[in-house]
Amino acid sequence: MTIPVFLELVEIKAKTASIFPFLLGACFSWFNYRSVHLGLLLLFFVAMFIFNMSVDILDNYNDYQHATETHDYKKKTNIIGREHLSLRLILILMVTMIIVSAAIGIGLAYIVGWPLLIMGGLCYLVGIFYSSGPRPLSSLPLGELFSGPTMGFMITLICVYINTYQLFDWDVGTLAKILLISLPNTLWISNLMLANNICDLGEDEKNKRYTLVHYLGKKRSLQLFGIMNVIAILAIPASVGLKIAPWTVLLSLFTLPLIIKQTNIFLKKQDKSKTFICAIRILAVGAMSQTLSFMIYIPFI
Numbered sequence: 001m002t003i004p005v006f007l008e009l010v011e012i013k014a015k016t017a018s019i020f021p022f023l024l025g026a027c028f029s030w031f032n033y034r035s036v037h038l039g040l041l042l043l044f045f046v047a048m049f050i051f052n053m054s055v056d057i058l059d060n061y062n063d064y065q066h067a068t069e070t071h072d073y074k075k076k077t078n079i080i081g082r083e084h085l086s087l088r089l090i091l092i093l094m095v096t097m098i099i100v101s102a103a104i105g106i107g108l109a110y111i112v113g114w115p116l117l118i119m120g121g122l123c124y125l126v127g128i129f130y131s132s133g134p135r136p137l138s139s140l141p142l143g144e145l146f147s148g149p150t151m152g153f154m155i156t157l158i159c160v161y162i163n164t165y166q167l168f169d170w171d172v173g174t175l176a177k178i179l180l181i182s183l184p185n186t187l188w189i190s191n192l193m194l195a196n197n198i199c200d201l202g203e204d205e206k207n208k209r210y211t212l213v214h215y216l217g218k219k220r221s222l223q224l225f226g227i228m229n230v231i232a233i234l235a236i237p238a239s240v241g242l243k244i245a246p247w248t249v250l251l252s253l254f255t256l257p258l259i260i261k262q263t264n265i266f267l268k269k270q271d272k273s274k275t276f277i278c279a280i281r282i283l284a285v286g287a288m289s290q291t292l293s294f295m296i297y298i299p300f301i
Contacts, residue, residue: 246297
């Protein structure tokens with residue numbers, strides 16, 4: 001297996017979805033608690049990144065195994081069939097990565113406490129059953145519900161907890177603040193899944209994958225896509241107004257014209273090869289601008 005093939009197998013281009021929630025959690029921890037445990041944070045990043053890659057391998061593996069449509073999906077579309085990869089190698093690689101990431105996570109939980117074990121366990125369950133089992137989450141009208149909150153909210157929450165475990169309060173106020181700061185990422189990640197399902201509606205139905213788009217219909221799904229983008233943007237000034245983020249985060253609103261433009265392009269035409277990238281750009285630019293504008297303020301604290 002060559003490096004380019006491996007990077008496509010683990011869908012390295014999609015890792016923005018986990019990196020920026022992680023960085024945002026670190027910024028939030030320092031701004032609100034003045035507490036960052038760099039060593040523990042790096043260990044969590046390694047575990048998170050490895051598991052994220054293993055989940056994408058599992059997703060490609062299950063898609064290859066369960067494809068039932070008549071056209072050449074296995075041979076020409078899926079990376080495993082297209083590159084003639086060994087299924088045994090794929091399984092060994094995937095299981096090894098899951099075990100390594102779980103071992104790091106258990107070690108971290110021993111240091112920071114059992115709440116990390118619960119949160120990490122939930123993430124592992126969602127990651128594994130997202131594309132596995134007789135009724136994978138991704139084939140149900142639940143994909144958007146689990147993908148965004150798991151990667152957008154839970155990664156940020158875990159990051160904040162690891163940095164502040166010695167003084168973290170499990171109360172409604174604390175969780176609400178973390179939810180608000182992570183809301184843009186959460187909604188943009190869910191929108192990425194929604195856009196993918198909108199583009200793949202016909203193919204998914206052939207493969208007996210009845211996603212949220214199947215039940216809502218394309219028109220309402222597109223309306224939901226737009227609404228979630230609006231809420232994501234509104235959450236940014238709200239976080240500044242409630243003083244859980246610095247004023248510099250407002251600078252991320254300069255990306256609003258680009259987000260509006262990409263949203264309109266996708267609303268006009270939904271094509272996997274031509275316009276799905278609009279959802280990727282919205283997530284990448286939106287998440288990056290929110291995080292970087294937060295990081296700008298940190299050195300001045």
